[in-house]
Amino acid sequence: MKNSSMFGHRISRRGALKGMAATTAMASLPLPAMAQETTIRWWSPQAAPAQVDAYMAQIAAFEAANPGVKVVFETTSDEGYAPQLAAAFSSGEVPDIVTHLPSFAIQSYYANGLVEPFNDVIEAIGPDDYFDGANDVFRAADGNYVGTGIGNSAANMLWLRKDLMEEAEIADAPRTWDELRAACQAMQKGGIFGAPLPYGRNSMTTLIFVGVIHQAGGQIFDTDLNVALDTQATRDALEFYASMRELCPPGATNYSWGEAITAFVSGATATGIYTGRVLGNVNAQNPPIADSVTCVRYPTASTDIPAWTFNDFPSVFIPKQSSNIDVAEAFAASLFNPDGYIQQLHAAPGHVLPVLKSINENPQYQANEIIQKYPGEVELMAQAAAGGFNLGYESAAHQSNEKAGEVVGSGVIADMVQRVVLNGENADQVIGDTTKAIEDIMAG
């Protein structure tokens, strides 16, 4: 009797083993190149539908001008970019270009040799076309530029409802914390809360509270980057923030950027704290209040303390591990071509403000419906953002802080807010703990 397989052939044990070995060897061989196309990956946390449409138009224009090049857009998030990039850097699977991350994040990456100098791209864009000092925040200790701004943003503007102010008989926009608190108290009624300040354990709470400390006349670091948190200004900031808690919705304990803007745009709060994205969202999502909306710079503890605007300096940079640096540089420069750049800015008018003078003066940019409807607000935000700072660049006198990204990522400042405001812990003790935690990060 003959043994036969279902295919009619006898397969010996040795033959089967040879076959298995051959199959395994074939599977382990590298795949041949499928095509000669160069593909670059673009990451950004800014991915509202209109913005993605604008990016796609920019990609299409670049691909048309550069046959054989393909650009793939991938979304990251404001809260998630740090871990995603850390994983990307450590695995070597990096995007070729990253946009809209805060400037302090890039400084940290550059300091660790992970970012390509950006000088050539700035030269290609035209350094004289930038607003004065627009690239200062991107200058590294070695004199190179680590990236450039793709826009400016004024992230802590105080948004107001003129109709509610009128109802509450408030004549002028608040200039000090006391005036703000009084205004919020007067407007908090009928299911509308006073303000949507963030108290969550997230980066928004950290970044907004850094601003509040500055609005009290304080700072996180001194100009030599020693931790300078243990001051009366920090105590005042915590006291103010705690006093505002009763004027915010209960869920503000978990608020981040999305919840904060939704609260104001939906009409659930009388004031808001956000960038100019409010303008587009109000017009699209809640038109009845669109004519009543305005903004001012966020109040300070007293009139003799100047306003402090948080600008995260949305950036463009190129990871050093990119295998297509030349293509990525060309693409980065192309992002500033007027047609595409203006479309990108118009996708969120007032939210990302131009960094190039030629664009700001361009009639095509100014022709946007929202920009024309709110000229005063847009101009104010542009001025505030141009003079803005962030944790990596607390003032013009400060050194660039390469550890700012890790301080934000650690959440120690948000924890400080939560411990004092939500848990009612002793402010002195908490400030001491936070100072120690930041010092450890700076030393680490």
Add this chain to the structure above:
Amino acid sequence: MTQKTKTLLERRYSMLGLLLIAPTVLVFCAVIVYPLVSAIYLSLFKIFTPTLEGTWVGLDNYRTLLAKGEFWTSLRTNLIWTVGTLTLQIIFGVGMALVLHQNIWFRSLARSLILFPYFISTVVAVLVWKWLFNDLYGILNHLMMSAGLIDWPLDYLGTMPNAMISVILVGAWKYFPFVVIAVLARLQTIPDHLYEAARIDGAGPIARFFDVTLPQLREVLVVIIMLRAIWDFKEFDLIFLLTGGGPVTSTQTLPLLVYKEAFALNQMGMASAYAVIMMLIMLVFMIIYIRRTRSEDS
């Protein structure tokens, strides 16, 4: 001669056995041994996550983490979460399995629908629950305010103990179907004559449950509890997405702490040390589970 042939044949069979088992051993080494050894190795270094460059620190990471209050509070939180959610999963799971074991209308449909929370993506489930919990637009607050139970919306996720209770409840909702499936399968194999005998002895429904059903479920419950304890102990996505570990660190379990060290603070070595400690804790569960299953086999 025969002896020689046999030996050669045996040797060839031994070789064949080794060859056949080699792929399994290789896969085991690649997916279990290598990551395990890597984690232990990494935990002995101070490593900057994005570059994976580091310096040898020996056992310093372990000394530091054991001296840190954050480790102990996270471990305590981890245990509260695990015990809390597991208890509810077992109670809901057994209860629902008993209901679905009855001859009720739409039993087949109900048995299918009950699996829904278990199959749904955690991200989707969390988004739905966050919407339900929302202070301004959430249906829970809306219903409670409409019923006059509360005057102001409750903050479900931002204050304690609400945040921990909410996380435990959502965890129980998400994972109790696993208990239902396992218990229901066991219930269907309990011989009817045991219940008949109990009835003849005058046992009511409650007595039948405690004297017949529960003892019959004991073995399967032990296995479920062990497995779910291990899975719940290392739960990350549900807690991270719901509360991020807050308020402050009130719902920060060890997996969230590992994530924070690795990707927020960029300390991969320290994160690995936390992960190794977690593994040791879970090893206790594993040993209990293995002993239990071995005793069942014997």
